[in-house]
Amino acid sequence: MAFSLFNFGKSENNDTKQKVVDVKLDQIIPNRYQPRQVFDKDGIRELAQTIDEHGLLQPIVVREYEPAKYEIIAGERRYRAMKLLEWETAPAIIEKMSDHEAASLALVENLQRSQLSSIEEAQAYRRLMDLNHLTQAALAKGMGKSQSFVANKLRLLKLIKPVQTAILDHRITERHGRAMLDLDEKQQRDMLMKVVNNRLTVRQTEDEVAKNLGRPLPSEIAKQKAAARQRELAPIAPSGEPLPPVGTQQSSASAKKKKSRAKRKAKPAKQINDARLALNTIKKSIQLAKDSGFTVTTHEKNDDKSYQLVIEIPKKQ
Incomplete structure (x- = not known):
């Protein structure tokens, strides 16, 4: 993926194994291209406690940018946790990288692993x-x-x-x-x-x-769209009773006649299209959520036996 795109992370000798060495913490500095600007102190303390109880499961990755001076490529949270524990040295893998490669890899590493x-x-x-x-x-x-x-x-x-x-x-x-x-x-x-x-x-x-x-209010636009969809949905509602046009009134007798006709017309449709009616109702609800600003993705399949509708709503909007 990104490694091939930026042409780094490739060893000249594929047989060379990465060795873990102990590097003094006071010889290590954070990466200047670290994208994370805010570190959760409570999260660092919890990580420090885990490392203290179980040890460091994964070494940090550094590069030697000057003799006996190292810059973090990956693992700044682990580095901060070790400092909190007052460790003198950190298990590390030392990579040979240029400034350009180190900067790019640090950015990609954090984009792929961190909740930025x-x-x-x-x-x-x-x-x-x-x-x-x-x-x-x-x-x-x-x-x-x-x-x-x-x-x-x-x-x-x-x-x-x-x-x-x-x-x-x-x-x-x-x-x-x-x-x-x-x-x-x-x-x-x-x-x-x-x-x-x-x-x-x-x-x-x-x-x-x-x-x-000086633009129309999004809340008013959403209300208008919701009202319009409700009017569209009303003719296929289970009761079979469409909403009357806004501003019109019906006499009691006229309303009863229309209600009776609607029931007669709706009954066979309800028997034949119950599944489709349910599907349409769900789709209308999904559209309401989209108009309210939510990102919603749907995947629809159907066969002779059933309709299948998968709805995806990302937690992070």
């Missing part, structure tokens, strides 16, 4: 593109991502630094940040204060941004 924030991930993608002179398409292919996924992450870097920092510190979410992308710098600053101070939801933030830009 969206801002850290975007910054890592940008650094990899700059270091290796890659297009978005080439980077996406090398990382096993879609080009749209990479492009959407990179767009977050257009946010002003205070907004990026708020995402890094978990004061606002990535979706809050995305809602502010069309605002200028001053508007972003003002909106950030409003979101944090008033604890606005993503939808409330989207509405506030729309007000600033």
Whole structure:
């Protein structure tokens, strides 16, 4: 994957085995291209406790950038945990790498293994593109991502630094940040204060941004779409009773006649299309979730015996 794309991680002698050696902790420094900017202190303490009880299961990877001086390629959390335990040396594998290779590998290693924030991930993608002179398409292919996924992450870097920092510190979410992308710098600053101070939801933030830009409110648009879909769904509802047009009224007698006709018409359809009716109802609910801002992926199959619908909703939206 990414290793072949960036042309590193290949040994000149494939028969050479990697040796684990003890390196003094005070001779090791973190990698300057480490994408993670915020380390969970509680997580480091828990890792230190695990290492203290069970030992270090996987050595860190370093490179010698100067005589007797080493830079971490992979394993900074383990390095921090060992420092917390006041170890004098760390089990390490020493790789021979150029500055360029070390920087690229550190970025890829963390992108593949760490739960980075969206801002850290975007910054890592940008650094990899700059270091290796890659297009978005080439980077996406090398990382096993879609080009749209990479492009959407990179767009977050257009946010002003205070907004990026708020995402890094978990004061606002990535979706809050995305809602502010069309605002200028001053508007972003003002909106950030409003979101944090008033604890606005993503939808409330989207509405506030729309007000600033003179656009229709997303919440109103969603309501209108939901109402329209409900009107579309009503004719195939189990009761067979369509919703009356907005603003119209029916007499009691007229309503009873229509109700009676609807029941007669709906009965055979209900017997024949129960499964399809259930499937359509589920699809409408899925569309409601999409219009509310959720990412939902569906896979549908059907055969002579049944309909199959697999719904995927990423936990991290």
